[in-house]
Amino acid sequence: MTEPVRLSKRMSELGLCSRREADEWIEKGWVRVDGVVVSVLGSKVLPHQKVTVERQASAEQAQRVTILLNKPMGYVSGQAEDGYKPAVVLVNEQSRWAEDQTEMRFHPRQLKSLVPAGRLDIDSVGLLVLTQDGRIAKQLIGEDSAVDKEYLVRVQYTRPGKLPESDLKRLNHGLIMDGKPLRPAKVVWQNEDQLRFTLREGKKRQIRRMCDMVGLKVIGLKRVRIGGVKLGELPTGQWRYLRPDEKF
Template identity: 65%
Template sequence: MSELGLCSRREADDYIARGLVRVDGVVVSELGSKVFPNQRIDLDRVASEAQAARVTVLINKPIGYVSGQAEKGYQPAAALILPANLWEGDASRQTFRREHLQGLAPAGRLDIDSTGLLVLTQDGRIARQLIGEDSPVDKEYLVRVEGRLNADGLRLLNHGLSLDGEALKPARVWWQNRDQLRFVLNEGKKRQIRRMCELVGLRVVGLKRVRIGKVLLGDLPLGQWRYLAPGERFW
C-alpha cells in the first residue's frame, strides 16, 4: 500500500486493523496479508477521505527556529503556522483550521542557523517520499561562504568527501557568484553542507534551502507559510 502511494505504512496498519482495506473487493483485516501484483487494493471511502484531508505546509524558516520539537529555549518552526503568517500569495484555496496542526511533522530538517524551505506534513506518503532511505528527491541550497577554494576543493565538494566514516554521495556544487555556492544534494546528513565546506577550508556564513524536488521556495517571504497546492508534487 505504501509502495502504491495509497498511504504510509503506519496508516496502512491502522486502516487494515479497522477493516478499511479491500483486496479484489474483499475486506482484509489481518496485518501482513500477502497481495499479488495482479490484485487490486482499494481504500474504503472513510480512509480515502481521511487521506485527502491531510495537509502539507511549506514554511520559509527564519534563523533561530528549530525544525521539530522545541529545544533549548528555541521555538519550533510550527509555531509560525498562524493565520496571520499565511502568505497572501497562497494558491491552494485551503482555509486554515486548527486540526491542520494535529500530527503535523517535519519531513526533513533544516538546522537552526539556516533559512529557507521547510516541509511539515500530516501525510505519511509525502514524509516517506522526502525522508525515506530510497528517496529520489534532491534538495537545493544557496550557501554564502568565506575563505578560498581552489579547483581541487570544488571537485571534492562535488564528489570525494566523507563524513562520519562514510563516503558522501555525488553532489552538484558550483559558484553562483563570487562568494556564494549552489549545492544540490541527494542526502541529508546532520549539518552536511557546513561540514563539507569546513573540509575544504571554507566557512559557511549563510545557508538557504531554495528547492525540494520540484517544489520551489519562490517568493514565499521569510517567516511566512503556505499550503502545498493541489497538483503540486515534490517528485
C-alpha cells in the same frame, strides 16, 4: 516461494500511504486483501495479493494538508529542544502568506500530525515542508528518495588564497562522511562568496561539514528548492499550502 510481508509495509511500497496511516486504516477496517477486510495489525500478505482501500480512506487522505514554510533562524524543524521553539508554531491564520493561491481554509485541526518532511538546522533558513500526508513524507525522506534539494550557501575561506578548483571538485564528489562516500552533488559558485549546492541526501549538518572539510566556513545557509517546488517569493516566517499543480 516469495515470503509474506507486513500489510502496512506492502501498502507503503504500493504508494497507498505511509506505514503509520496503513495501521490506522487497518484498525478502522478500511483495508481489503483480495476483497476481504483485514483489521488485525501485523497481518501479512504475499506480493501477488490485491490490496485495496475503502473510499473513506481516500477521502480522509485528500483532506490532509502539506504546508511550505520559510523558516527563520532560531527555530528547530521538529520537536522543541534546548528551549527553542519548533517551526510548526509559526503556522497560524495570521502568518499565512497573503498571496497564497490555494482556496483551502486554515483550521487548527490541520496542525494535528503535521510533521517536517526533512530537517533544516536551527541556524539555517528557507524552505521547510510540513505535511500530514505520509506519501509525501516518504517521497522526501524515504531511504530511496530521489528528490534533490537546492541551497544557497554563503561561505568564507579560512585558508590563504582562494578555494582550489580541486577542492571544489571534491565538494561535487569525493568526500567521505561518517565512514561512507557521499553521493555525487552539484556545487557551483553563485558569486564570489556564495555557493549553490544541489544534494540528493541529507545527513545531519551535511553542507556545513562538507565545507569544513575543504576549509570553508559557512556564514549563512538557505534552502531554496525541494524537487520541483521552489521557495520563491514566500516571506520569512510565513507559509502557504502546496498547490494541487505542484509536485516534488
